[in-house]
Amino acid sequence: MKTWKKVGLGTMTLASVAILAACGGASSKSDAGRAPQLAIPTDISTLDSTMATDTYSNIFIGNTEEGATRVASDGKAEPALAKSVEESSDGLTYTITLRSGLKWSNGDPLTAKDFVYSWQRAVDPKQASQYAYLLANIKGANDIMNGKADKSTLGIEKVSDTVFKVTLTQPTPYFKFLLAQSVYFPLNQSFVEKYGKDYGTSSSKTLYSGPFVFKDKGWTGTNESFKLVKNDHYYDKKNVKSSEIDYQVIKKPETAVQLFKQGKLDQAALGTPDLYNANKGYTKNAKLVNLKEATTDYIQYNQTGSGTSNPAAAKALKNKNIRTALNLAIDRATIVAQTTAGSKPATGLTPAGMAQTSDGKDFATYAAQPYTYDVKKAKEYWTKGLSEIGETKLNLSYETDADSTTAKQMADFLQTSLQKALPGLTITEKIVPFQQRIKDSHNHQFDIVNSLWGGDYAEPSTFLQLFTADSGNNDGGVSNATYEAAMKKATTLPDVTNDEARDADYKAAEKALYDESSINPVFFRTTPALRNPNMVGLAFHGTGLSYDLKDVYIK
The missing domain is CATH 3.90.76.10 (Dipeptide-binding Protein; Domain 1)
Structure with missing residues (x-):
């Protein structure tokens, strides 16, 4: 999830929006004691802890x-x-x-x-x-x-x-x-x-x-700059390192990189290959960090039979062979190489490096499924699926974030590659703001949607419970009896208290999702970033609260 329902655009950029007293790099003497200046790449949606589902709102809630x-x-x-x-x-x-x-x-x-x-x-x-x-x-x-x-x-x-x-x-x-x-x-x-x-x-x-409250007018619901200050009534106020933290919404990663180089940024994400290759060697008052996000980018198919104005699409995506063809026709390695920096092709839903099995293995390796790129097999499943639904061609919309460069590049790649691989397929791109994509997903108003999820805690269930029948995040309406049975075993006695048995159940759940092509995992996300070495104490978590600000300060 992350508590966050980690449906984020990418690791947030930490940006200075103040003009520093002196020119030069991010770690100049003028840094000493100033407020950390941070940023997120999209707007806050809510501060209601019961209702929040996205990473960025939860950074502030947490x-x-x-x-x-x-x-x-x-x-x-x-x-x-x-x-x-x-x-x-x-x-x-x-x-x-x-x-x-x-x-x-x-x-x-x-x-x-x-x-x-x-x-x-x-x-x-x-x-x-x-x-x-x-x-x-x-x-x-x-x-x-x-x-x-x-x-x-x-x-x-x-x-x-x-x-x-x-x-x-x-x-x-x-x-x-x-x-x-x-x-x-x-x-x-x-x-x-x-x-x-x-x-x-x-x-x-x-x-x-918690440790902070909003200062002055704070967040009005629409403004894109705001300040956090210490909460005078917080029980551990004395251990909150910064008396103030300033925030702004910065939507263009290229802008963030330039601000970093001007000494006006504390961290700038290098999430695309172009940004990474152009800036990975930048060393002036900067260090390169790799943020392993425990986040999976995956594609959901609308299997509810409704939520789309295209009856053929509604029928097609309920068909296992159609979904299998789409899964086989996606070249994950090329997507990673062309649209991301540091990420890895997905081998399942649960990302690498997040959880370990009872004997200390990476769960993602233990439970890996053979998600492969095979155009020949894809065409075979595609032809069979079209015959089963009585169609010779198909138009599917693909929805993703307008706010993310990676998401838009991936949409373009998939539109071209899928149409080439699967005869009779037309992909119509639907590029919408992040919040609109979240809303459409929850309301099942899509054919195919690109989604992201980051773990709430370091245990496979934070991912694998997403598609159970009672999950509020089963946007595609996955109905998979074998998967449901595996998850029920994993979360009930006796297996819930037996680590080895629970691992096996979770692996069975991953296999069931693969066997039915219930979803389509694309990549496990890692984001490299330039960081001001004078910014210390910023706790980054792959699961749960992505950025804990309690200990951050500029030394």
Whole structure:
């Protein structure tokens, strides 16, 4: 997901938008003590922790709000708002004790009831949170989400102002990591209900529990520059390194690179081959870093039978042979070489370097599937599929982000290569803003859509549960019985507590997705970037909160 539903455009550029006192490189003496100047490549969509699904909104939610735990720089889930998180011997009950004296940014006490309210709000079907499924292992959650029980029956109980208990339906080895996800963050009920549907639509209509708050006018919902400052009521304020962090939306990566060279950038992504090849040797007050994002770029096919104005497309994409032909006709190695810098062709849904098996192997290697490029076989499946649906030609729309250079280049490549490989196929490009692509995906308003997902925690289920029947992120309407059975085994007793058995189940799930051509993984993303060496403490996580700003500062 990342908590983020990691449907991001690419690793964000960290950009200085202030004119420094002296000319020269990014690490000149004028840097000392100034506010880090950062940027994202697209607009914030919401600050509502229950409703956010994209990487960029969650960067701000994860740095202005907080949960019971927070993922530390070493990748471990450590107590945050919680003083302690105690697990019962059977793994079914968690007792969470909050720190004493916690406060919201407006001075209100932050107590256990704020967690109860937030979690009940998240699973309420009227709220329609796409991240509600992350709470599915809490007792009663599935019945509530399916409209069969009241939200008050959720397995979370306030014991006192500082203690609450959580009852699970089955052991969940990664539950402490889930507590660090935004959908698990507490919410102040009176504040949320004051603004209703407008909650989270601007910084003034949001309440904060984390290291930072927005300064002055903050984020209005449309502006593209804003500042974060320390939250005076944050329990660990003394350990927040920067008193201010300035942000701006910078949509063109080429512009970011030039600003970096002018000494006005702290980090500039080199996400395309042209940018990388032209700037990888730049050493003036710069260092080259490779950001391994635990993110997979994949293609979804609309298998719902609806959501498109093209009846032939709706029928075609439900056909396994058509999907298999499309998968076989995609040249992943060339896509990576021509449109990315540092990424690798995908061998499955779960990206390389994110999770390990019980015996220490990279799970992506262990579970790799033979996603290959074979035009001859593709034509065979294509011909058979067209015959089965009674068509001789087919027009399919391909939707992707207008905000991403890589996405647009990939669309052009696929349009040309697929039409050449598959006789009778016409690909119509639909290039839309990032937020529109997200909306169309969730509403199943597409034929084929290019998607990205980054892990929320370092365990394969953060990817492999995306396409279960009850997932809010199964945009293509995947229906795969073998995959469902494998995921059910992996997430229920006895396998859920047996690491080796769970690994095997996850591998079976990857194989089932491959066998049915349910999705089409394209590449595992790594983004090289130029970084100001005087910017220190910026924690980058491949899973969960991509950028943790608590420790960043300019030395």
